Amino acid sequence: MGGIGKMTMAQVVYNHKELEGFKIEEKAWVCVSDDFDVLTISKSLIGSLKGSPFFIPIDLNGVQVEPQKAVNGKKFLIVLDDVWEVDYSKWEQLMSPFKAGAPGSTMIVTTRYRYVAQTIRCPDSDTYPLESLSDEACWSLLNEIETVARTKQQ
Template structure:
């Protein structure tokens, strides 16, 4: 189900703590949604990681470029709102990830249970409240703890 806070939780990990920034040499965020073209997804990862446009369009050179960006580095990649259930597509997409340093992580947010490898249970109220307070940016609104 959409709107439960999966992306918000991933954003709080990705942006929420400078220790995350210093722990990982490379960080990238790719909004996947209904995209099934691994070349486009890989290009999005590269552009997020490097913060510059990538001129490549074909999957093989894109994966070579991503491999170079990740090789021997500890990375954090977020693949947000994944819909594709095809295992073969994911096997192909993740090939460059194997070249990262031990401790690298890929976070996938998904509505479909078939997509996820790990099912995150419900968060305790205190964690939900903490995320809500971090994300609340509307001025003149006071959030009260109950």
């Protein structure tokens, strides 16, 4: 289901201060949505890893060399947000450059669909299905936000 906090949870992890203790050397965030195009996603990853401005090759081979250079021997965290569909061969192609990363490197994939996690062969122990909050939990959260807002105004 959309809007239950998948991206927010990933953002909390991505921006968490304790990541510094894990010595993450490279970070990238890419929103994927409904078109799992390896070339487009790879270009976005290069832009996120290298920053702008940066020349991005136009062919897939060139595009795959750059992320490999960026993560070679380094520990990285990559978020692929809102993946709607994926073919396993395309997934393998996208992941190929990241095999050069250091042990402990991590990729977070957010998706609405369990079959995406199954397609990329994510073990069930590494998936975290989010459930909708109960009405009581929603009201409690809104109450907490209101309390924090009042405290900041004072």
